[in-house]
Amino acid sequence: MRSRLANAGVGLWAGLVLLAFSFLYWMQADALPRSSLGGSVGSDGLPKLLGGALAVMSCLLIVQSLLASPEKRQQDREGLPSRLELLRALGFWVIAAGFVLALPWLGYPVAVAAVLLAIGMYYGRRPSAWLIGFALAGAAIFYLLFHTLLGVPVPTGIFMDLLAR
Template identity: 35%
Template sequence: MRATFIVSCLLFLLAVAYWLGADQISVSRLAGGVGADGMPKLLAVALGVLSLAFATQTFFQMRAKKLAAPADPVKESDEPANWHQHARAMGLIVLGGFYILLLPHLGYMLSSMLMLGGVSFYAGLKPSLRMLAFAVIGGVVYYLIFTRILGIPLPSGFWPRLF
């Protein structure tokens, strides 16, 4: 429970940092009532509220457990440390880091395809034509949604210079 409390406090600090980062987004004169910083700030508030709620809940659970349990110096063993799940989560974070590093060089569409394929493989899907189709179609669909429908300029990578 102590680790859960610490992680939820760290998530709150991440929410504060995310808010501060969103606050650095430049304001456009063309923006309406909600600027480009609106959605990131909303996400920061959601993360902050949820992490505080989780920290508070964990704190009260720890306190209740401490009051109910006798003062026994033996270490608690009712909550097993499952480091395998933490390592898998860190693997997803590493995949996201590679995505961010590759995005400016390979472009949004190809990076998205690689990310979708990599996450599918990491989740246990065996390499197949089905997985390849999922990654390719997913990358194309995301590209069309964000660049064509929503009009968001995303990195194109080195491909335009080749043609």
């Protein structure tokens, strides 16, 4: 007969991965530079709080999976996403990673328009005037919201530099 640890299943592994992630997150938060202008709670306060909360939730998930009945563990296994669903999610993450990598060079408005167009096409829309208009309008709205209204500095990229000349 297999041990409870061997039968713990998805919840245990997810909890262990999230616990490791929370540790790495905490370490990165702890490495944030300290400011003499900060009060009693520095710039690392909120990230450390989030890392600690993730660690607590991960431990609860681990305990819950170890105490779960065999029927519950079987239900958890049956509720897992299919391989196709995982690949579609991975494709979305690849688009997001491309956005992050292209952002400094393309600039915020162009990168946002490109990612909105790519996501629309990824989810089945054919390239059309409507989809291009949606991507351009979305980029303009996000640029106005973050750069103009909220004053968040956004990367300008090579295209905005060329237009400014």
